[in-house]
Amino acid sequence: MDIDLTPKLSKKSYGGDGGAYYAWSSDDLPMLRAAGIGAGKLALEKSGLALPFYSDSSKVAYVLQGGGTCGIVLPEATKEKVIAIKKGDAIALPFGVVTWWFNPSDAELVVLFLGDTSKGHKAGQFTNFPITGGNGIFTGFTTEFVGRAWDLTEDEAKKLVHNQTNVGIVKVKDGQAMPEPSTKDREGMVLNCLEAPLDVDIKNGGCVVVLNTKNLPLVGEVGLGADLVRLNGHAMCSPGFSCDSAYQVTYVVRGSGRVQVVGVDGKRVLETTVKGGCLFIVPRFFVVSKIADADGLEWFSIITTPNPVFTHLAGKTSVWKAISSEVLQAAFNATPEMEKLFRSKRTSDEIFFPPPK
Secondary structure, three states: OOOOOOOEOOEEEEEEOOEEEEEOOOOOOOHHHHHOEEEEEEEEOOOEEEEEEEEOOEEEEEEEEOEEEEEEEOOOOOOOEEEEEEOOEEEEEOOOOEEEEEOOOOOOEEEEEEEEOOOOOEOOEOOEEEOOOOOOHHHOOOHHHHHHHHOOOHHHHHHHHHOOOOOOEEEOOOOOOOOOOOHHHHOOOEEEOOOOOOOEEEOOOEEEEEEOOOOOOOHHHHOOEEEEEEEOOOOEEEEEEEOOOOOEEEEEEEEEEEEEEEOHHHOEEEEEEEEOOOEEEEOOOOEEEEEEEEEEEEEEEEEOOOOOOEEEOOOOOOHHHOOOHHHHHHHHOOOHHHHHHHHHOOOOOOOEEOOOO
């Protein structure tokens, strides 16, 4: 595989006074197209509103910073769900949902979107369909059709459709009332990865929260799993691979560290340093490992299956601990003493390894 795996930063697609939308292009990151994955990031300033839209792709949204309100209209629903969102929230967004996003506070609200574009218009890229605004769907219909659909006169339809000239994101006027979020609406729609029970917690190593159909059933409809991993300073994440033919799409939330990816015939296909804001993709069955710098490394990933399974190649749960001594000696062409030494290591460490003493 000769596809460039180099991590990339997003680029601004559009925006205005209320904020901006950024995206990763499959031209800059070819693995997006190969994996059929899209990636984007919404940044809203105070009073910024992302106008209602739907997408051609199912997604997982993750709140990187700030807080605000999200409106979600599920297919065939007669009432929207209005949800308070905050840093660490993960939200599953199946096909066909209409959403809007609003930031009522002074701090910037930033939301990451990762999703499956295999059924979309363009592999490796989200296509969003705004239903209002200067490029909204109804700007393309004649006023006759809009008027008939909404039971308005043509003059009324023209005024309603064309009053909002901004594209995608607007700044709400002072004094404009917005919906209040409902605690009940949040149930079953959101999992806060910073507050959820840890699936793995290794002292001085790191911790992980896995998003799957058990703790957020809606990801089953999205067809994606996700996880939030926090690696302590100078700790290592075990070499491993997804053993169910899934791609791993990783966004670095904060910190920095080194990454190595090895693929077919033992070829190292990526060796680089990553930092906050970078996105990279690990091909199916390729082995990846990370070592954090002094300030640690935190990343949010989606995996292209709702209940991912990983095989680790180091640590107490690794495949090496399961293979018989005789096979290991023959496979490594090692002496019994060396095999015994190898097997005696990493008997208590799992997935994350603290820095050497």
